[in-house]
Amino acid sequence: MDSLLAMEATDQWSSELDIDWRLPICYPFWFRRRTYIKVISQFYHGERATQRVCQKLLSMIDDPQARAFITHQLAEEQKHEMVFARYVHRMGEIAPMEPAMEKALEGSLAxxxxxxxxxxxxxIIFEGGAVLLLDRLVRRFPCPLFRSLNAKIIADEARHIAFGKKYVRDHVAELSDLERRAIFSHVAKLWLDCAKAAESRYSWPVALVTRLGANWLAENWQRQRRQLITNGLISLSEANEIEKKLI
Ligand SMILES: [Fe+2]
Ligand SMILES: [Fe+2]
Structure with a gap:
């Protein structure tokens, strides 16, 4: 935790000075502007939802080191929101959140x-998935400004994910078996439902652009689920058994 706090202190950047806002916006030629705005707007909404989580966590957690990390994280998520808003506003208005994502985020917040x-x-699940997606988009989108701002944001998010994993490892022993399984079941249901909804609507144009299959959210879940096993929340056999009941 000390090293995460130290990284937090040294990784600071300014949304004004460290991003070259004079760079042009180039969105993929196979995208309509509206579609591109819709995709980027989801990250903006994600940043806002994550701020609500930080605020909720600060009302629940007493550990001073964790509180220091989350307080700083909250400021970073506000900065990320500002950066995505500024980027989208160069093209138009922020688009609404995708209903499948909104349901998963609101369910998680509840x-x-x-x-x-x-x-x-x-x-772990949401920020982990967002970083993977941003990384793919940066590679596939020809936009120098998007690349420049994401280089900063991804580094922050990697630190947030590292904190999440560490917190789970350090505190999982406080949970009863029932609580551990209830948490896994709660998040598995939300994110599997989200994957199913996105797959059936196939409304996320990003799936086409990134050449990820229609089931990319389900694949993403498999990756994040491995993290939950590795970090001690659940065993492989428990995860299989709980998921079987959910599907
Ligand atoms: Fe963020
Ligand atoms: Fe984050």
């Missing part, structure tokens, strides 16, 4: 048990 339930959903 968790009232141990803070690990929030951290698993947001720091």
């Amino acid at each position: 968790w009232t048990g141990h803070p690990i339930g929030l951290i698993v959903s947001f720091h």
Whole structure:
């Protein structure tokens, strides 16, 4: 935790000075402007949802080091929101949040048990998934400005994910078996439902652009689920058994 706090202190950047806002916006020629705005707007909404989680965690967690990290994280998420808003506003208005994502995020935020339930959903699953997606988009989108701002944002997000994993490892022993399984079941249901909804609507044009299959959210879940096993929230056999009941 000391090294995460030290990294937090040294990784600071300014949205004004460290991003070259004079760079042009180039969106892919196979995209309509409206579609591109819709995709980027989802990151803007994600940043806002993550701020609500940080605020909720600060009302639940007493540990001073974790509180220091989350307080700083909250400021970073506000900066990310500003950066995505400024980027989208160069092209038009922010588009609404995708209903499938909104349902998963609101469902995650509604968790009232141990803070690990929030951290698993947001720091590991949501932020983990967002970083993977941003990384792919940066490679596929020809936009120098998008590349420049994401280089900064991805570094922050990687630190948030590292905090989430560490928090789970350090605090999982506080949970009863019942609570551990309840947390896994809660997040698995939300994110599997989200994957199913996105797949059936196939409304996320990003799936086409990134050449990820229609089931990319389901694949993403498999990746994040491995993290939950590695970091001690759940065993492989428990995860299989719980998911079987959900599907
Ligand atoms: Fe963020
Ligand atoms: Fe974050």
